[in-house]
């Protein structure tokens with residue numbers, strides 16, 4: 001039985017062996033009731049999914065940056081109020097997935113975060129709500145950079161707990177700077193808050209029991225798009241379904257399995273298994289087992305819906321006897337990092353003279369502004385698409401009738417609905433998805449009334465999937481092209497499947513440097 005090495009937490013005696021930790025696990029936390037001994041916990045993080053194949057950059061205007069009272073009041077972190085110990089706000093920055101983050105933007109947000117942390121010292125705990133697939137210009141392993149910087153500020157004694165999207169990439173540097181980790185267990189994601197709660201609960205519990213858990217991970221050299229690795233069909237379904245059971249094993253606090261983010265040309269990009277616990281051997285066994293299972297299943301991962309070219313999918317949708325057929329323009333999906341300004345699907349809909357179609361939506365600020373200037377009922381010629389990345393695609397030129405304009409005080413919130421022949425098209429000023437029913441109804445559109453719905457999406461959202469009849473995914477071009485093996489600029493990747501088809505792999509578990517200190 002290996003000895004679990006632990007460091008001393010200031011102001012607390014520390015338990016040194018796994019058996020002692022197991023005994024302590026039976027003791028309910030008492031310090032939370034004692035305000036004098038209540039731990040000081042801060043929270044802050046940054047989240048974006050950055051396709052390194054995108055030509056656009058995420059700049060400050062693309063981020064929502066919350067701090068202080070506004071952060072405490074945000075819906076996303078309302079759950080923190082249920083804990084008896086206050087979580088002190090620093091900065092949380094989030095952006096719609098897109099291209100690499102502009103370096104100056106990242107450095108400015110990081111400086112604000114670190115400044116917030118310094119003002120709150122001393123800290124016993126820090127909760128880091130992250131995504132895990134950020135790419136910053138001129139930097140590798142951006143989350144590792146963020147966590148290492150946080151660690152330097154808060155010191156060795158402070159417990160760091162991170163929560164991740166399962167499409168995040170992990171690295172040894174990430175693992176070496178934190179103590180606690182949890183990732184989503186569902187894709188489509190329906191456990192965002194639950195995942196953050198797992199992380200925060202572990203943090204509070206470990207602080208109450210005065211223990212530093214051991215973090216173990218096993219990288220898996222497999223990189224597949226989320227559209228092949230959903231947890232709602234096999235093999236993802238069975239792989240993720242076992243996590244709660246594994247989580248219940250003695251000495252195990254959390255078990256996570258991550259798909260990784262494939263559109264990141266980075267050495268760290270890979271799937272991974274990450275285990276938090278107090279029983280090193282069991283953690284290693286679980287991490288290695290999950291890595292082996294994922295590896296063994298690598299050729300089983302397939303798209304969960306019918307796929308085809310844009311032309312094939314539109315023809316299938318037009319010929320369908322049922323409705324609404326939903327066509328997902330997968331290469332340009334903004335929630336995966338797509339630019340969302342591409343108009344190839346619109347071009348094909350018009351060429352094929354498709355009728356009773358709603359297409360939500362194409363990002364084109366200039367076209368939206370022209371519609372607002374012309375007013376509802378006006379008919380005007382428009383150039384649509386290819387405004388954010390003119391090199392990536394070409395615009396469609398068409399005469400459109402303005403049928404609805406969403407009231408908006410900020411011009412960037414403008415959304416115009418226009419009619420072009422048989423296509424009802426949404427033009428939005430800023431990049432955004434239309435994945436919820438309310439995204440349509442607030443524009444006066446009832447999606448179920450249309451024969452064909454076109455959305456820029458990969459696998460369909462929990463609200464759209466149930467109404468799709470049939471569901472079709474167009475393997476379209478864009479920053480998150482599903483034809484990953486043929487993507488250009490694969491310069492920095494470590495060898496992984498399917499980029500290297502005949503790769504051999506033996507899983508190995510790596511322990512956080514925090515547990516060796």
Ligand SMILES: [Zn+2]
Pocket residue numbers: 165166167189
């Ligand atoms: Zn995700």
